[in-house]
Amino acid sequence: MSLRAFLERFSRYAHVSPQVYVVAYAYLDRLRRGDAGVRVVRANAQRLLTAAILVASKFVEDCNYKNSYFAAVGGLTAAELSALELDFLFLMQFRLNVCASVFQSYCRHLEREVSHGGGYRVERRLEKALICAGEARAQQAQHRRAAAA
8 A cells, every 4th residue: 555545544544633744754754854764655654654653643633533543544464553652752752742843844844745726735733732931931921021020
């Protein structure tokens, strides 16, 4: 099955928000660029994608399907996906937050990839929720300065 068909299948059956796919993409890019030595290749792409979508869904959304449901959509057993989830979390070193600026960057990239004339825009409802610690500290300092003035 092609990755496009795989993602269409996930989209049809998993019913996760577009933000989950953006965050999962950010996770996979972190793994690819990081020190973990993870290479996304045809042999592991669907497994990694399933784990990334599962973890992103749990991090981003309030309500989630069970692992067994995600496993069925991804073509895995529940035990296999649970083990993959744990491995994925350790590979990510449990750093799952995605800054608003990084989230926007991935949104723009995905929009360029899929919008060849279609004008597709990834929803950005999470921008306020996905704020880096540095951005939050800068905002707090700005508020303190404004209050002191």
